Amino acid sequence: MNGFVENLPLLSVVTFTPLLGVLLLLTIRADDPEIVARNSRWVTLWVTLGTFLASLLIWTNFDSSTADFQFVEKAAWFPQFGIDYHMGVDGISMLFVILSTFLMPICVLASWDAIKTRVREYMIAFLVLETMMVGMFCALDMVLFYVFFEGVLIPMFLIIGVWGGARRVYAAFKFFLYTLTGSVLLLIAILAMYFVAGTTDIPTLMATEFPFQMQFWLWLGLFASFAVKVPMWPVHTWLPDAHVEAPTAGSVILAGVLLKMGAYGFLRFSIPMLPLASEYFTPLVYGLSIVAVIYTSLVALAQEDMKKLIAYSSVAHMGFVTVGIFAATQQAVQGAIYQMLSHGVVSGALFLCVGVVYDRLHTREIGRYGGLVHNMPKYAFVFMLMMMGSVGLPGTSGFVGEFLILTGVFQVNTWVALLTATGVILGATYMLYLYRRVIYGELVKEDLKGMLDLSRREIIIFAPLCVVVMWMGVYPMSFLVVMEASVTKLVTDYHAALDAQTVASGLVDGVRMALGR
Amino acid sequence: MTALPNLTPAYAEIFLALAGMALLMVGVFRKKDPVRGVTMLAILAFAVAAVLALATNGAETVTFNGLFVVNEFTAFAKMLILLGASLAMLLALPWAKNEGIARYEMPVIMVFAVLGMMMMVSANNLISLYVGLELQSLALYVLAAFNRGNLKATEAGVKYFVLGALASGLLLYGSSLVYGFSGTTSFAGLADALTGAQDNVGVIIGVVFVICGFAFKISAVPFHMWTPDVYEGSPTPVTAFFSVAPKIAALSLFLRILVGPFEDLIVQWQQVLTVICVASMLWGAVAAIAQNNIKRLMAYSSIGHVGYALIGLVAGTQEGARGMIYYMLIYLFMNVGTFAVILSMRVKDRYVESIDDLSGISKTNPAIALALTVLMFSMAGIPPLAGFFGKYFVFAAAVNAGLIPLAVIGVLSSVVGAFYYLRLIKIMYFDESAETFDRPDFSTSLVMGVCAVAVVVFIFLPEPLLAGADAAAAALFQS
Numbered sequence: 003m004n005g006f007v008e009n010l011p012l013l014s015v016v017t018f019t020p021l022l023g024v025l026l027l028l029t030i031r032a033d034d035p036e037i038v039a040r041n042s043r044w045v046t047l048w049v050t051l052g053t054f055l056a057s058l059l060i061w062t063n064f065d066s067s068t069a070d071f072q073f074v075e076k077a078a079w080f081p082q083f084g085i086d087y088h089m090g091v092d093g094i095s096m097l098f099v100i101l102s103t104f105l106m107p108i109c110v111l112a113s114w115d116a117i118k119t120r121v122r123e124y125m126i127a128f129l130v131l132e133t134m135m136v137g138m139f140c141a142l143d144m145v146l147f148y149v150f151f152e153g154v155l156i157p158m159f160l161i162i163g164v165w166g167g168a169r170r171v172y173a174a175f176k177f178f179l180y181t182l183t184g185s186v187l188l189l190i191a192i193l194a195m196y197f198v199a200g201t202t203d204i205p206t207l208m209a210t211e212f213p214f215q216m217q218f219w220l221w222l223g224l225f226a227s228f229a230v231k232v233p234m235w236p237v238h239t240w241l242p243d244a245h246v247e248a249p250t251a252g253s254v255i256l257a258g259v260l261l262k263m264g265a266y267g268f269l270r271f272s273i274p275m276l277p278l279a280s281e282y283f284t285p286l287v288y289g290l291s292i293v294a295v296i297y298t299s300l301v302a303l304a305q306e307d308m309k310k311l312i313a314y315s316s317v318a319h320m321g322f323v324t325v326g327i328f329a330a331t332q333q334a335v336q337g338a339i340y341q342m343l344s345h346g347v348v349s350g351a352l353f354l355c356v357g358v359v360y361d362r363l364h365t366r367e368i369g370r371y372g373g374l375v376h377n378m379p380k381y382a383f384v385f386m387l388m389m390m391g392s393v394g395l396p397g398t399s400g401f402v403g404e405f406l407i408l409t410g411v412f413q414v415n416t417w418v419a420l421l422t423a424t425g426v427i428l429g430a431t432y433m434l435y436l437y438r439r440v441i442y443g444e445l446v447k448e449d450l451k452g453m454l455d456l457s458r459r460e461i462i463i464f465a466p467l468c469v470v471v472m473w474m475g476v477y478p479m480s481f482l483v484v485m486e487a488s489v490t491k492l493v494t495d496y497h498a499a500l501d502a503q504t505v506a507s508g509l510v511d512g513v514r515m516a517l518g519r
Numbered sequence: 520m521t522a523l524p525n526l527t528p529a530y531a532e533i534f535l536a537l538a539g540m541a542l543l544m545v546g547v548f549r550k551k552d553p554v555r556g557v558t559m560l561a562i563l564a565f566a567v568a569a570v571l572a573l574a575t576n577g578a579e580t581v582t583f584n585g586l587f588v589v590n591e592f593t594a595f596a597k598m599l600i601l602l603g604a605s606l607a608m609l610l611a612l613p614w615a616k617n618e619g620i621a622r623y624e625m626p627v628i629m630v631f632a633v634l635g636m637m638m639m640v641s642a643n644n645l646i647s648l649y650v651g652l653e654l655q656s657l658a659l660y661v662l663a664a665f666n667r668g669n670l671k672a673t674e675a676g677v678k679y680f681v682l683g684a685l686a687s688g689l690l691l692y693g694s695s696l697v698y699g700f701s702g703t704t705s706f707a708g709l710a711d712a713l714t715g716a717q718d719n720v721g722v723i724i725g726v727v728f729v730i731c732g733f734a735f736k737i738s739a740v741p742f743h744m745w746t747p748d749v750y751e752g753s754p755t756p757v758t759a760f761f762s763v764a765p766k767i768a769a770l771s772l773f774l775r776i777l778v779g780p781f782e783d784l785i786v787q788w789q790q791v792l793t794v795i796c797v798a799s800m801l802w803g804a805v806a807a808i809a810q811n812n813i814k815r816l817m818a819y820s821s822i823g824h825v826g827y828a829l830i831g832l833v834a835g836t837q838e839g840a841r842g843m844i845y846y847m848l849i850y851l852f853m854n855v856g857t858f859a860v861i862l863s864m865r866v867k868d869r870y871v872e873s874i875d876d877l878s879g880i881s882k883t884n885p886a887i888a889l890a891l892t893v894l895m896f897s898m899a900g901i902p903p904l905a906g907f908f909g910k911y912f913v914f915a916a917a918v919n920a921g922l923i924p925l926a927v928i929g930v931l932s933s934v935v936g937a938f939y940y941l942r943l944i945k946i947m948y949f950d951e952s953a954e955t956f957d958r959p960d961f962s963t964s965l966v967m968g969v970c971a972v973a974v975v976v977f978i979f980l981p982e983p984l985l986a987g988a989d990a991a992a993a994a995l996f997q998s
Contacts, residue, residue, distance in 0.1 A: 160948060164949060
């Protein structure tokens with residue numbers, strides 16, 4: 003068995019199995035659209051489950067003791083340009099692959115009844131999306147990375163635009179054009195790196211030292227792209243629109259995986275390849291992140307739309323992540339990755355919670371609900387668990403990430419840690435406020451009284467999410483151990499590069515003094 | 520007595536000229552349905568010409584006293600032209616039948632236009648360049664007005680003729696200045712004469728005129744005004760032909776002449792081309808937003824694409840030339856495919872051209888909608904489709920040549936351009952459906968399918984396609 007797995011190009015299998023699913027879906031032939039829809043749902047569910055199981059093989063065969071890239075595959079693609087099909091994962095990226103494949107079957111189940119029109123096309127869009135997401139986390143060539151990174155736009159644009167809410171066209175265009183504008187600057191940065199290093203191979207580029215002046219501009223190019231994706235304040239405005247208009251499963255993927263792509267970009271490119279510029283711009287990142295944490299938390303407090311509230315809370319939580327990444331201590335970076343994973347599960351689950359009541363009442367307005375605990379106790383429990391996870395209550399996944407980030411940041415900059423920590427309090431405020439208005443109170447509204455509790459399908463959706471949230475809260479070591487070696491290498495290399503620079507400039511100063519200038 | 524010149528390199532052109540005349544005879548003397556036969560024979564002639572052109576492939580050969588040259592670059596450009604022309608001809612066949620103007624002259628004139636383009640691409644002298652250019656231009660003027668009962672078509676023909684003649688005049692005037700100040704019209708001679716001629720004002724003015732003439736032919740801003748009207752007025756298959764074959768021919772010749780004889784004046788022509796390139800990209804992106812006729816939209820889109828292709832030329836390096844060749848190759852498939860879609864926009868036996876006619880066709884004609892979506896995302900340059908790689912390689916060349924501001928303008932205008940491509944997708948997928956299109960003809964569907972699939976699978980197999988382009992670019996920079 004083991005020998006078989008070792009010989010399998012596991013990353014390619016996981017990346018492209020969904021595409022095979024697309025081919026399967028295209029072969030469905032039936033005159034009755036109902037039959038096509040039903041077959042599409044089942045085929046997609048099995049394909050995504052299969053992909054998830056295959057991705058678990060990556061985890062079980064993963065060697066946590068090394069920071070090197072594993073499961074590496076390399077084949078010539080554009081040899082004239084030094085562009086290879088180069089795949090591999092390390093401790094930083096591996097868990098994101100699992101996260102993507104884990105959320106996918108859940109999304110399919112969540113769309114089971116909610117999507118009634120053009121089901122086949124919908125499922126195709128999701129499968130293509132999965133290929134792009136997994137490929138992006140596995141790519142070890144910048145062009146390959148960019149192809150997957152940008153390719154996400156196509157299915158997501160269609161998902162929001164075709165199956166979205168009332169203002170879906172506006173939201174889809176805003177999402178597409180915002181992200182594309184940022185990404186093309188990333189493309190220029192990639193080209194400039196290629197020009198200097200003669201390759202777009204990520205491990206090689208990590209070992210390349212760029213002069214500071216160049217790092218400065220490259221960093222800004224990368225930042226333009228990743229900051230939009232994260233999203234950081236003030237380029238976050240596409241996110242609430244996209245979330246509100248997207249169908250539930252679209253929001254889950256958007257919050258669960260797509261937002262992680264920006265932060266992953268910082269970890270994979272900005273910090274290791276451009277350490278000097280990263281250090282130079284750290285105050286900028288701190289500033290924007292603190293604004294994001296405090297300002298968007300306050301904005302979230304004022305929202306009347308449930309999805310919008312959770313969307314703004316995502317911006318705030320991602321503010322934690324960016325602070326953690328740029329603090330660049332072992333704890334902070336591990337905390338940032340942990341927070342991303344936790345947020346991927348928790349915010350995805352929260353959007354699913356919104357979806358549950360939206361499917362029943364077709365409104366997301368908070369004021370229309372109240373007192374749901376009386377007739378939907380199971381729902382109230384799940385919502386509470388996820389709400390606690392979002393707030394960061396000890397025992398849930400959110401706590402570990404936030405705690406590690408704040409501990410790590412505190413060692414570097416007390417003020418930043420202090421200001422970021424206010425986000426924990428504000429987060430509790432708006433989430434508890436949301437929960438009180440939706441779940442507690444008297445059950446007075448007539449149409450609410452008829453609402454049924456979670457169905458079997460919905461319980462199947464939420465059960466794995468609840469388990470993961472508690473597992474991550476109670477025994478974080480199973481996740482932290484995976485990333486430890488890679489993060490250690492990242493942080494050590496980063497500080498080594500900074501020290502080398504200090505030594506060099508110190509030498510220059512010394513020589514200048516000796517010469518009496 | 521002078522010996523007969525070496526005819527071998529020109530077999531393809533000679534064959535095509537003879538084939539054109541023979542086809543004319545076939546058309547005249549064949550009683551029943553000559554159009555279909557002549558079209559099929561013309562496509563066959565293109566195939567034979569392609570084989571002949573490929574057979575000359577290899578080392579650079581000059582013949583006819585230095586007037587005519589073949590090398591790997593000319594062979595590759597001719598392949599593209601012949602491919603584009605064949606696909607356009609496949610599109611013209613059902614169109615002519617549906618519109619009831621089935622005339623066998625159309626394929627014959629297209630054969631002569633292609634002959635002119637092949638002559639152009641192989642020109643090795645300002646005189647032979649002009650002869651080839653005029654042969655294709657005159658044929659194209661006729662094609663533009665081919666639907667002569669239609670007011671718009673005749674208007675398009677006249678407009679194209681007047682402005683095209685002006686452009687030819689500019690080109691000729693520029694050539695005469697170059698000749699006057701350097702004393703030769705042969706490319707090889709010019710390359711020698713212009714070494715160190717950076718301060719020769721007469722030559723520089725001549726070169727600028729030549730560039731203006733070419734800019735007309737490739738419809739680059741600010742010489743693009745004829746394009747939207749001619750695109751809109753001409754019969755759609757002719758527009759499809761216009762948007763690929765003559766553009767590829769003119770761009771190839773442009774590339775050859777600027778990095779060949781005028782190589783030493785790179786500092787001078789680079790400035791002019793940078794302006795043209797930036798203006799084309801920006802105006803192509805911005806002006807297309809307001810269009811409601813899909814053919815006019817495609818006109819502005821092609822203006823923008825010419826801008827991107829020119830980035831490779833502005834870079835002036837072998838890498839840039841390679842990027843430009845890739846771009847032309849990919850552009851050919853995207854554009855012909857899109858015109859195949861336009862030609863399948865038929866409601867109740869009538870061709871429609873407004874983009875609102877596409878409303879909601881994702882429900883009524885999912886295959887057409889899917890094909891156009893793929894093509895539009897590709898035109899917008901979104902990976903993993905082929906259009907992205909076209910842009911990637913020209914931008915890479917620009918960055919490597921130190922033209923980072925140009926590349927930044929390019930990518931930003933591609934974002935603006937993405938808006939109107941997305942608008943088409945939005946209309947097809949997000950809007951409610953209006954009318955169902957008639958079932959497209961077989962050859963139209965075939966062209967559409969081939970192009971859309973080519974755009975999608977390019978990412979998996981770039982090697983065989985690009986190997987030819989690499990050899991072509993290398994041939995250009997051999998000397």
